[in-house]
Amino acid sequence: MIEIGRLCIKTAGRDAGKKCVIVEILDERFVLIDGETRRKKCNQLHLEPLKDKIDIKKGASHADVTAEFKKLGLTARETKPKAKKIRPRRLRRSKLATQATAKPEEKKTKKAVKKKAKKAVKKEEKPKEEKK
């Protein structure tokens, strides 16, 4: 029953109750699964094999598995990479004062330009707070 392409339901862990397909058999105990679950190594005892079988090769990529799942009407798990949030860092008032008096050397690197833009944002924020 445990063979490449066999559809299973995962019974343990946070992916419990989700359908997955066996992509590769690692040894007597572990298999590599993918599908509605995360692509990971899994103990065979934590799987409940179903009657269905999918036609995939050993070590199939996530894209192949997603395509095969679509034919069955299932949607494989998708993760979008998160865009990094650039949070404006707040400086202490004393530090802002010293920065205002000291003349910064003008460097034409990308970092310096970004830093200047951030400082401008901060300076706008601070006087707004004081007005309040």
Next chain:
Amino acid sequence: MRGMVEGRKKSRTFRRVKVKTPGGNTKVQYKRRKPSKAKCAGCGAVLAGVARALPRKMQNMPKTKKRPTRAYAGVLCTKCTRKKITQKARQYISSS
């Protein structure tokens, strides 16, 4: 002085905590007890990973801190969830 405590606080539903004050005295404070441990709905075993706190604290906690991230989390223990899922899987196999 004796008799300065509210009558209702003498009940054992409140717990007594000895607190040392900055003045150097030890005083008794009456605090509420935490709710009991959550039990599995299937077998009655104590559930792991379920937060126990007074209602206001539970309200302020994010959902993921109050229970595990799993099917039937906070309701069934891990053994019972596995049994239930295998049961459902076998029903699905026999019906399809």
